[in-house]
Amino acid sequence: MSTDTRSASPTRLTPSELGRLLADGRGPRLIDVRTPAEFKTSHIAGSYNVPLNLLREHRAELANHLDEEVVLICRSGGRAAMAEEALAEAGLPNLRVLEGGITAWDSAGQSLEYGEPHWDLERQVRLVAGSIVLATGIAGIFVPGLHLVGTFVGGGLVFAAITNTCGMGMMLSKLPYNRGPRTSIQDVVASLKGRS
Incomplete structure (x- = not known):
């Protein structure tokens, strides 16, 4: 019988499976x-922060x-799945995604x-989208047609769910609040090389 700890989906790894690998010293x-701001709030010990936009831009390197x-x-798990796709396109074969992400961990x-x-991006999206819908709904009482802005935001959220992408989240990730300390590809590569 194989001792492979992979779950039924070979590209997914449960928190307990990853925990066992790390405890056994076989950690990937x-x-x-x-x-960077989300990472700074909480992260798994020994992990490297490579924000999705930086990873996509420098995936070959x-x-x-x-x-x-x-x-x-x-x-x-959503952004990690996008990162998996980007790195797979760059030819990296040994990729897995932590099922359920930090939340499940x-x-x-x-x-x-x-x-x-620090507030995570999903919470920020809920605040911004909810605020827009609430404000335009109330203002729509006095300005006919303004409530349609809320309808547009709702459509954007439905599209985000169907495509597993979020334009509002991508825009919010570029704000100074979310950028945190600047992460460069040179810093990431240096830290990856420094691992024994």
Whole structure:
């Protein structure tokens, strides 16, 4: 019988499977693709922060420095799946995604390193979208047709769910609040090379 710890979906890894690999000292490279500010709030010890937009832009260069198994991490799995696709296009074969992301990892009772608290992107999207819908709904009482802005936002959220992308989230990730300390490809490559 095989001792492979992979789940039924070979590109997905459950928190308990990853926890066992890390405890056994067979831990793969952990690449966290959230924003630097989200990463700073909480992350798995030993993980590297490579924000999704930076990863997409420099995927070929990163692939040259990731020759062992890699586990991609985000808040809930969506951005990590996009990172998996980008790195697979660059020819990196040993990719897995942490199923359920940091949220599932934390819920499973696995340990995290904590820093300064920060709202994650999904919460920010809910605040901005809800505020737009609420404000235009109320203002629509006095300005006919303004409520349609809320309808447009709702349509955008439906599109985001269907395509598993979020334009509002991508825009919010570029704000100074989410950028945190500037992450450059040179810093990422240097830290990857520095791992023993």
